[in-house]
Amino acid sequence: MKHNQTLKLLISICFLLVTIYGCTKLDSKVYNQTTTFWNTPEQVEAGLAPAYISLRGFANGDIFSLQEVTSDEIIVPTRGSDWYDNGQWQQLWLHTWTSNLGFMNGAWEFIYSGIARINLIKYTVSNLKPIPAGLDTTKVFAELNTLRAFYYYQALDLFGNVPVVTDFNADPASLKNRPRAEVFAFIEHELKTSLPYLNRTVDKSSYGKVTKWFGFALLAKLYLNAQVYTGAPRWNECMVACDSIINANIYGLSNNFFDNFVIENEKSPENIFVIPYDAKRGLNGFNIQMFTLHYQSNETYGLGASPYNGFCSPADFYNLFDSQDKRRDMFLVGQQYDRSGNPLRDKQVNLPLIFDPNIEVISSTDPKFRLVGARSRKYEFTPDTPGDMSNDFVVVRLGDIILIKAEAALRNGAAGDAIATLNRSYGGLQGGGASLRSRAGLAPFAALTLDDMLKERAREMAWEGCRRTDLIRFGKYLDARKPAKQVSGAFRTLFPIPKAQRDKNPSLVQNPGYAE
Known part of the structure; x- marks a missing residue:
């Protein structure tokens, strides 16, 4: 995003970034440095920026590779000697990875470093004395808790049984796995208790930041996969979360599908939460x-x-x-x-x-x-740069929410409602007015099966970082496929706890099926 006012404050909080990125444990010296900054609501808002900056490793990072290259959607062939890289890309495609594979530790570090930064900011705000006049800490914590829930959602989906850390001062070597269902319940609680206090405004001031609609979108994704995560479906709750976004009539479907992914995609009426990138301003990481x-x-x-x-x-x-x-x-x-x-x-x-x-x-x-x-070329290519792109990476958009609602309705026995959800047009205060099928140049659905649903998700959501999760939910992730992949063991639906993390913390228990 090129007009996000929060980004203009980043230079003024460089000292805070250095503090956060360089520390793993808060001490009194760091606290004394930061409290000289957190004196007004505006400064506190700027102080939240590191929680968002850490997201810039998400687009085509390790989590993206784990979600996409282990699915049928993206393959990284070894062309001569190019892209062999000790066989790591082949391991992802073939489902032969071990806990030593760098992608596992990279994804884990991304998740838990993001959580640590949020916990540090929460600790800092909690200990401000006095609280700056006019600052609503309830709203601040709701925003941070929702963003932290996003990180925990990634951990839940990828690794399943993971530690839940809410205290910045917790000893990393003492953390223990929590069962997947408990992690699910923690995320659900964080989102539901935060939603009443989240910003519902959608404009330049909220662009690239947590809003109420992002909170509902996370909740919808959580409920969509509840049967995988906990063994119990939550289709009704999933549809309610989707309707909370749809019925607000704020977002609409872009009439041109590709407008969501152009360089200046902040104009999209459809994108609910994005990670801003701008090669000209040094907001790099998406390439x-x-x-x-x-x-x-x-x-x-x-x-x-x-x-x-x-x-x-x-x-x-x-x-x-x-x-x-x-x-x-x-x-x-x-x-x-x-x-x-x-x-x-x-x-x-x-x-x-x-x-x-x-x-x-x-x-x-x-x-x-x-x-x-x-x-x-789903994302418009950015010319005249060494490689970094200026498109904002789309994390959640209305097209996904429509597909989620339709799938939940279909699985809940309401095929007619699912078809109607997919076929109707969606306009909102932000613009738009298309239907998924009309803007694709295709006829509306007359009938709908789960196989149709999975294929439509493939066509709409390709290269957006969700294919592995979809295939697992539809029972297709472990299947054989060309080239060379054989049927995988059921334990492959979870990734292993990285060996590097278990070496540092022996209290972490490895997921079933992995020897290390």
Whole structure:
């Protein structure tokens, strides 16, 4: 986001960032430094910024890789020696990972460092004496607790049985796993008790920040997966949470699907919560264009550096899109051209630069293998940068909420309501007015099965970081698939507690099925 007023305050709180990023335990010296800053409601609001800054590692980070590359949606083939990386990408696709794999520890560190920063800010605000005049600490804590619930939702989904830490001064070496159902209950309680105090305003001042609608969206996602997380479905509660967003008539479906992902996507009427990025202002960390495009795609899109030729979608996923589905344009296939319209060739192997979605093996030295896989352009590419993009990364949008409500209704025995939810148009105070199917150029649903529902989620939500969770919920995650993946053991629906974390804290118990 280019107009978010909170971001303008970041320079003024650099000392706070250094303090938070450099400390794992709060001491009196740090506290005395920070209290000289927290004197007004405006300063406290600025002091919340580190809780949001830590989110910038979310877009195409370790959690994204765990969610997508372990699913049928994204594969990272080994092209010659490129992208082998000690076999780590193959382990994700093939479901042969161990607790030593770096993605596991990276995701864990992302989650718990974010939680620690929020706990530190809560501790600091709790100990302000006096409380700044005009500051409503109840609202401050509701905002922080909801953001912390987002981190815990990631931990619940990926690792299941995890520690719950609410005290910044807790000894990290003493933390113990909590059963998955208890973690679910903790998140549910945090969200439900925070919702009455969350900001309901949607404008520039709340952009990229926690609002009431983000809280309801998290609750809807939690309830959608309740049967996986706890063994008991919560379809009615899921629909109620979705309706709390839909019936507020604030958000609408963008008439153009891709408007949600353009460089200036803060104008989208659909996006409920985003992580702001801006390459020109140094808000970096989102660079999916570099991961998916071919080494020479900079000649097509005017990029400031050569991409890495990694992430792509295989043919089975690409073919879920009907040829008339406008959303299929999120993929690059076929002959590629330079900015003048001349056909490109892969200069290193002297082959036409033609993207072929068919991937028959996971690794090959064949020169043609450099060109396999459908490449994603769902997010508009940002030119003239070394790789970082200025699109804000979409965490939750109305399209997802509509799909969640429809699935909950379908699973609850109300197929007619599910069909109506998917087929109707959605306009709101922010604009919009399309239906999911009309903006895709497709006819409305006349009938609906769970298989239809999963396919529609694939088409609408591709490359948005939720495919693994969807496949688990639909019982498809463990299936064999091309290329090379065999049926996985049931324990693979949870990732292992990272070995690096268990080495530091022997109290952590490994998830079933993993030896380390």
